[in-house]
Amino acid sequence: MPLATVNLRSVCTQCNLKELCLPLGLDNHDLEKLDGLIAARRKIKRQQHLYRAGEPFEAIYAIRTGFFKTDILTEDGRDQVTGFQMAGEILGMDGISTDRHVCNAVALEDSDVCMIPYDKLEELSRRIEPLQRQFHKFLSREIVREQGIMMLLGSMRAEERLAAFLLNLSQRMRARGYSALEFNLRMTREEIGSYLGLKLETVSRAFSKFQDEGLITVHQKHIQILDSEGLRRLIGRAPI
Amino acid sequence: MPLATVNLRSVCTQCNLKELCLPLGLDNHDLEKLDGLIAARRKIKRQQHLYRAGEPFEAIYAIRTGFFKTDILTEDGRDQVTGFQMAGEILGMDGISTDRHVCNAVALEDSDVCMIPYDKLEELSRRIEPLQRQFHKFLSREIVREQGIMMLLGSMRAEERLAAFLLNLSQRMRARGYSALEFNLRMTREEIGSYLGLKLETVSRAFSKFQDEGLITVHQKHIQILDSEGLRRLIGRAPI
DNA sequence: CGAACGCTTGACATTTGTCAAACGGCGTGG
């Protein structure tokens, strides 16, 4: 796999994502130290892998632009999408555990990431306390995010899962300054289904039902949320 | 809630769990520094909470003896067990993200934990590189563990889930020196069901089916694994 | 000894998956 790295100095100091990304909360002095850390930027074309399960783990990645999915494929043919990641989010933290990547990371659109060499990050976070704290929070946030998915997969029915998925996406879009009520999905129905533990037909039917009920409009990948309160209500009513 | 702390110096240096727990891989010199960190031991009776969702996060806990479950309860009445933890395992890392515990930790039998104040752990892990590395691996391992559950909840059917659950439990028992093929469950069918995204009746039926097929014997909480290879085969055959 | 709790089992309901057909948008090549 050719390393499509770009040898730009990646300037956290000037990055417009610094309020979402790892540098969150660092002061200017610390930010300058961080600038030395980021080795390279890397461009990933749609459908290309950022990394693959089994590859040696060397770096985590901060997404500057673009959209990714992470998934796990087992020998027996199971395929589970474990997450979708957008700009400002961090990828690859599962690799720390075994020094090898556990899942695959695939770009769902042409993307641009900051490569953060892990040994340097550990070294720097020993010297910069706020960075250490921030990094730990990111790791923990990933644990909490996955607990949310466990909740979703373990105790919600199909339509509740899809509603929760849409609301989560919407909220993350807003956090990044995009429209929270109108956006294009970057993933297929099958990928959504894999993420939500459903078949693509079930996802499609749920989309149609939401549309019939006036909660959203769907045209292929284009989604418009008409009644986000209605979607929330859908989740809020647990069965018994 | 009364803090049932015991003011023993907790001696990692002499703990027989140090090969499983956070000190894993530390040399004697570093272990001694760690001894100063562990503030207190704490005894938790069966059915009592070690911590509750929403409480301020101050420490993580290493289990010395006993057995816990972690779960999340939502306002709308959903209840999801997010994990079962046994001796040598670490509890509470989800709290780092928001400085509050996200889930509840409940003892399923009388238990004994080491309380590790989080601010001291961060401070110490800035000074002891192997401790930092180890702590990061523990955080990452939790991420990977949860990905395994996502896989289970998202792509396995009831019997596969239960087989995976039994094999995982068995493997962890072995790692701790207990019999891997014969043990007592500490949790109810309902708790297993919540963890696996199933109803307790489905869990019970699957247990009965495994027994009919000669894979295990079940008497209430007592489990004997007769054919672990058979259980593995059950998982290995993905649908399609 | 009795009550409460957890477990098992049966009959039936509901949800979701499976298979199949058809539609539509998009990109490619003529």
Place this chain on the structure above:
DNA sequence: CCACGCCGTTTGACAAATGTCAAGCGTTCG
């Protein structure tokens, strides 16, 4: 530029898996 073909999506009919409700049993613990 248009036509064709591919891929992703939608929808329907039916099948399978799991949930629901209910009854009864065994253990355990007060």
